[in-house]
Amino acid sequence: MNCIAQKGDAVEIDQDECVECGVCLRAGVCPTDAIAMPVESTQYPRAIRAQFSDPGVQHPSTNQGGRGTEEMKTNDVTGRIRRGEYGMALEFGRPGTGARMTDLEKVLKLLVTMDVELEKNNAVFAFLDEPLTGGVKPEFRNEKVLSAILEFKIPEHRLEHVVRQLLPVLADLDTVVSWGLVSRFAENGALPVRTKLQALGVPARPNAKINMGLGRPVVEP
Amino acid sequence: MSHALHRHGTAQQLQNDYTFYARTSRFVNREGCGPKLRKILRILLEEKGLVNFGSSHAGKSYKAGLDPDDYAATLDNAYGVAACFSDREAIRSILKKLREADTGISIVISGLIDEIVGIARELDLKPHTAFLSLGIHGKKALLPTDQVLQITTMCGHGMVSAKLSRTVIEKVKAGKMTPEAGAHLLAQPCPCGIFNTERCSAILEVGLEKSILPGPDGPGGPASP
Numbered sequence: 001m002n003c004i005a006q007k008g009d010a011v012e013i014d015q016d017e018c019v020e021c022g023v024c025l026r027a028g029v030c031p032t033d034a035i036a037m038p039v040e041s042t043q044y045p046r047a048i049r050a051q052f053s054d055p056g057v058q059h060p061s062t063n064q065g066g067r068g069t070e071e072m073k074t075n076d077v078t079g080r081i082r083r084g085e086y087g088m089a090l091e092f093g094r095p096g097t098g099a100r101m102t103d104l105e106k107v108l109k110l111l112v113t114m115d116v117e118l119e120k121n122n123a124v125f126a127f128l129d130e131p132l133t134g135g136v137k138p139e140f141r142n143e144k145v146l147s148a149i150l151e152f153k154i155p156e157h158r159l160e161h162v163v164r165q166l167l168p169v170l171a172d173l174d175t176v177v178s179w180g181l182v183s184r185f186a187e188n189g190a191l192p193v194r195t196k197l198q199a200l201g202v203p204a205r206p207n208a209k210i211n212m213g214l215g216r217p218v219v220e221p
Numbered sequence: 222m223s224h225a226l227h228r229h230g231t232a233q234q235l236q237n238d239y240t241f242y243a244r245t246s247r248f249v250n251r252e253g254c255g256p257k258l259r260k261i262l263r264i265l266l267e268e269k270g271l272v273n274f275g276s277s278h279a280g281k282s283y284k285a286g287l288d289p290d291d292y293a294a295t296l297d298n299a300y301g302v303a304a305c306f307s308d309r310e311a312i313r314s315i316l317k318k319l320r321e322a323d324t325g326i327s328i329v330i331s332g333l334i335d336e337i338v339g340i341a342r343e344l345d346l347k348p349h350t351a352f353l354s355l356g357i358h359g360k361k362a363l364l365p366t367d368q369v370l371q372i373t374t375m376c377g378h379g380m381v382s383a384k385l386s387r388t389v390i391e392k393v394k395a396g397k398m399t400p401e402a403g404a405h406l407l408a409q410p411c412p413c414g415i416f417n418t419e420r421c422s423a424i425l426e427v428g429l430e431k432s433i434l435p436g437p438d439g440p441g442g443p444a445s446p
Contacts, residue, residue, distance in 0.1 A: 209352040213347045
């Protein structure tokens with residue numbers, strides 16, 4: 001985050017930029033043991049910084065650690081993403097730049113107009129306006145986190161529309177976004193979506209995460 | 222979350238970099254999963270190609286001093302077991318043993334798609350679902366160089382900073398630190414144990430072959446998508 005800087009003889013943490021990831025504290029490298037977590041770090045609205053930045057901190061809304069959900073990791077036993085559907089995950093602030101919650105709003109306001117199925121088990125959901133408008137609750141809008149993920153599902157035939165709508169909005173953000181897409185393998189073991197993505201100008205990278213189908217009982221073989 | 226996705230590098234640079242995740246599902250098979258996860262951990266520990274392992278719930282990785290027995294004791298009702306490998310044959314061997322063990326726990330492997338699908342074919346496994354990386358979008362001017370990204374993205378939670386990576390690159394180049402010692406240091410903040418120190422050593426050695434100066438980030442220019 002570049003939030004630690006030397007100022008004269010002292011080293012200071014820029015509290016506005018700090019995302020409370022806890023790495024400096026755990027490293028134990030301060031020669032005078034001066035790094036401490038202030039009480040504000042555990043109080044709202046600032047508390048969400050650690051919840052989205054420190055993998056050892058759980059989200060009270062989900063009782064889960066981490067920033068996402070089980071997504072495709074357990075898809076063989078949950079059937080969360082089925083054939084004919086794609087899952088998408090937009091991770092704001094990754095890799096390593098961090099994101100303000102306002103950065104998510106820019107994309108969320110588009111998504112709520114697009115007939116996508118937002119993943120309500122993602123911890124982000126607890127901090128959104130109700131009813132859902134695409135806005136973040138006012139008290140959390142300027143909080144900075146290491147990364148936060150918007151997860152949603154689309155029908156297969158909507159891929160081109162969603163990609164073409166998202167690309168210009170993502171390009172205009174003040175942070176970076178790592179974009180992922182979840183797809184079932186076809187019966188013959190192929191991944192036809194790679195060809196579609198190539199044609200849309202968002203080719204899949206050569207490496208991926210693959211659920212090997214060893215979970216039991218399998219919901220949808 | 223997608224912490225083993227989005228590892229940066231070309232296909233050549235990502236060869237022999239595999240992560241492993243045995244993941245329980247909260248409402249399906251997490252309750253009482255301890256014995257199964259310990260069985261899986263034993264299979265991993267028997268494998269010579271194991272580089273690192275750990276988890277956020279254990280608080281640190283093997284490379285940061287996590288004792289395998291202490292780790293095993295944390296696995297009751299746990300999310301799962303995470304590890305990384307630098308050897309295709311190790312992944313093949315593990316998958317073969319896990320198919321026979323039939324624990325019912327979901328197994329996720331990250332690496333080059335064609336390599337993993339190839340292993341699955343060899344073992345007559347049917348891969349179920351893929352999580353593809355569509356790259357980095359948005360304000361890419363904020364990113365460090367490709368070399369630094371190759372290092373930092375090995376911790377998907379973002380615990381390994383670009384600044385620390387640059388410091389280590391410079392120390393290795395100056396002969397003040399070996400690539401292996403640099404990789405060990407960089408692995409410390411990543412609790413899940415998927416930071417591959419063998420790959421990191423290789424990345425740092427590439428930094429020795431190419432001049433990493435001038436500029437704060439070394440060679441390679443701006444990061445590619």
